Amino acid sequence: PAAPPPARRLLFVGDSVTCGACTELMPPDWPEGHANCNAARSFGMELGRRLDAAVHLVSYGGRGLMRDWQGLDHERDGIATAPVFFERALPDDPASVWDHASWTPDAVVVGLGTNDFNQGITDEKTWVAAYDRFLARIRAVHAQAWILITSSAMFGPRLDNGDVAKAAALAHYLDEVVALRQQGRDRRVERVLYRHQPGCGRNGHPNAPQHQQMADDLEPVLRARLGW
Numbered sequence: 001p002a003a004p005p006p007a008r009r010l011l012f013v014g015d016s017v018t019c020g021a022c023t024e025l026m027p028p029d030w031p032e033g034h035a036n037c038n039a040a041r042s043f044g045m046e047l048g049r050r051l052d053a054a055v056h057l058v059s060y061g062g063r064g065l066m067r068d069w070q071g072l073d074h075e076r077d078g079i080a081t082a083p084v085f086f087e088r089a090l091p092d093d094p095a096s097v098w099d100h101a102s103w104t105p106d107a108v109v110v111g112l113g114t115n116d117f118n119q120g121i122t123d124e125k126t127w128v129a130a131y132d133r134f135l136a137r138i139r140a141v142h143a144q145a146w147i148l149i150t151s152s153a154m155f156g157p158r159l160d161n162g163d164v165a166k167a168a169a170l171a172h173y174l175d176e177v178v179a180l181r182q183q184g185r186d187r188r189v190e191r192v193l194y195r196h197q198p199g200c201g202r203n204g205h206p207n208a209p210q211h212q213q214m215a216d217d218l219e220p221v222l223r224a225r226l227g228w
Contacts, residue, residue, distance in 0.1 A: 016061030022205035064115035
């Protein structure tokens with residue numbers, strides 16, 4: 001029989017990075033396709049091991065808060081963005097409704113923005129308002145959880161591809177989201193910035209060693225806020 005799960009619980013909401021996409025993309029094998037994706041080596045699962053916590057990943061590669069990596073959105077194109085698939089047991093099945101009361105986390109880590117900004121930096125007012133609405137929904141179903149909203153580890157220092165501007169805009173937008181939540185007296189929301197993780201050259205997604213560093217960035221904040 002399986003051992004009983006830990007009493008501590010962490011919920012991670014995000015995109016392909018949260019999924020653990022390309023964590024296995026390392027020399028010398030360089031596996032292609034889904035063979036390089038291993039959720040067990042994601043930063044969220046690593047934090048579960050470090051903090052003795054059960055982990056739930058609610059994530060979908062290529063999806064963002066308002067649009068996907070191609071610029072498609074839910075209202076116009078029917079794409080299941082994060083606020084949509086957060087409510088589902090199966091992300092592409094509108095009839096499958098997730099029961100949030102069935103699994104209550106101590107903390108929720110939300111990592112969105114990479115795909116929203118892929119086609120260009122989105123409008124600040126619109127995006128911040130959408131994030132605030134999403135966090136209000138998370139707060140409604142997980143009233144006591146700490147909520148950490150994070151930057152993109154994939155936005156790096158290169159000037160030629162726009163990453164510097166995207167990283168700066170995303171950090172600013174996240175600060176605005178936290179300010180909105182705190183104006184509404186939600187004090188258990190905090191922004192965490194990742195260090196840049198460059199991937200492996202063949203692919204920009206962080207690989208397993210870089211997910212370890214992402215876990216390093218989050219671990220002290222989670223320990224401090226949760227008393228773990």
